[in-house]
Amino acid sequence: MNPERRKFLNSSIAVLSLLIMSTGGFSPAALPAEQTLKDYYESLHRVPELGKEEYKTAEFIRKQLKSFGYDDLLSVEAAPTTVIAVLDTGKPGPVNCFRADMDARKCREKSGVAYASTIDGIMHNCGHDAHSAILLETAKRLLLEKSKLKGKLVFLFQPAEECAGGADDIVNDGVLKRLGVETIIAQHCAPGLEVSRHTLKDGSVLAGSNKLSINLKGKGGHAAQVHERDDLAALASLLTLELERLPSRIADPILYPCICSISTSNWDSEQLNVAPSTISLSGTVRAFFDMDEKLFQGKSFREKIDQLVSGFASAYGVEADVELKAGVPPTKNDPALCARARKILSKSGIELSEAERALFAEDFSFYNKSIPSAYFGLGIARDNAGKENVHSAGFNIHEDCLEEGVKLFVTLAEGLASAKN
Ligand SMILES: [Zn+2]
Ligand SMILES: [Zn+2]
Incomplete structure (x- = not known):
């Protein structure tokens, strides 16, 4: 032995x-x-x-x-x-x-x-x-x-x-x-x-993964008085749709496979007749490229997300903070x-x-x-x-x-x- x-x-x-x-x-x-x-x-x-x-x-x-x-x-x-x-x-x-x-x-x-x-x-x-x-x-x-x-x-x-x-x-x-x-x-x-x-x-x-967080802030109020408050719910829904389709609209999917998925949301209202004053969305962006590479009409993916969110937020008259944090490369x-x-x-x-x-x-x-x-x-x-x-x-x-x-x-x-x- x-x-x-x-x-x-x-x-x-x-x-x-x-x-x-x-x-x-x-x-x-x-x-x-x-x-x-x-x-x-x-x-x-x-x-x-x-x-x-x-x-x-x-x-x-x-x-x-x-x-x-x-x-x-x-x-x-x-x-x-x-x-x-x-x-x-x-x-x-x-x-x-x-x-x-x-x-x-x-x-x-x-x-x-x-x-x-x-x-x-x-x-x-x-x-x-x-x-x-x-x-x-x-x-x-x-x-x-x-x-x-x-x-x-x-x-x-x-x-x-x-x-x-x-x-x-x-x-x-x-x-x-x-x-x-x-x-x-x-x-x-x-x-x-x-x-x-x-x-x-x-x-x-x-792919590399990146954590996306978006915080929307506006005026809440009674659900029945849309004209007296901001419409954060509609904006959050629109942003979810727009962010998920963003990669396919700006990047050649063959050259730059990418997904942007919104996975969670938090609202500061839990009552059906109270519209929220804050909504936060979070999700993941997966891609093989770096978020700061200027690959898309002279802009990076990070800038494209900022542009999209700030454009919609400004149209709705509310504040929006965007954070895109690099995770795993x-x-x-x-x-x-x-x-x-x-x-x-x-x-x-x-x-x-x-x-x-x-x-x-x-x-x-x-x-x-x-x-x-x-x-x-x-x-x-x-x-x-x-x-x-x-x-x-x-x-x-x-x-x-x-x-x-x-x-x-x-x-x-x-x-x-x-x-x-
Ligand atoms: Zn696993
Ligand atoms: Zn595993």
Whole structure:
């Protein structure tokens, strides 16, 4: 038995004893003695936690990593639920990082799986539990073949992908720079894509997101006296329609795909006979271009929104404040890294197809700015599973996809850091 395997088995027994003694959180009873990839996934799925609150999830991941033999785990002060394990082969070579996100979302689960969420109103419906389980198993398997690898492998378990402060906190901390990370790779569940298929695309693959807020202020009054007050309700309705059609009216949709969606509104009146004096609208603008680029008849998208809102507000004689805040930048894959990945995967018979660009956003993009990145789609559909969209109450995966995700990461790690090359 090689020393790494013995260390792994010894520490597995120690951690299992700890788990048996502990109460609460991840139920020890749910964890069999010999844990498999599916056990990791189902345990994580049962106890979903929101962004920046992934304490039990991080603890579970730390325990597993330590049981494999990763003794010195790192974290990040601004995002303490971050867990980073480093496999140092002791040989000079590249530093490749593999990243999984960990957080869940507010949603009451209706997936019908036997290992459904035990936390009312919170669910893993973006597949981040699958991503974390895959990365755990990847870290376990690669440690056992350390002698065949060179350089360092960094396994990054990232919190808060669904809210602000996950990837950007990690980038701002500088921990990846200190570790000398040269490439970063991630995969995300792709509903509808068959298990054993993966997707990849050079360049922009996911959009940037921007938060739009509009505050309208005027004179409220009795609903029956339109002539004595401002008509904020009509203006808010018009603006919702006009803003949603704005991208298609000013930008070539082939060159500049973009959506502007109003998603929430707040009125200061709750009575049917009182017209409001303030209405706030908020929504999201998704695009692959920057909001300040002057792409549209010499104006930026930000200026076009300002022009539209102030024009309508002035016609209605009311005040309007507009704020367009940059959120997550577009996710861009590095063409050179993608080419290397395609070569490595095709040699191993892993099927890769071209990803379609989508207006979803992903905070993986914060890493893209300074580190060559590759973001893969992971096929999760088989039989009746893996077809519901992410963020829906019925979202689930076919568990066969987990092994395919591990195969993808392990094959890439071996190809990028083989001691033979
Ligand atoms: Zn999501
Ligand atoms: Zn996600």
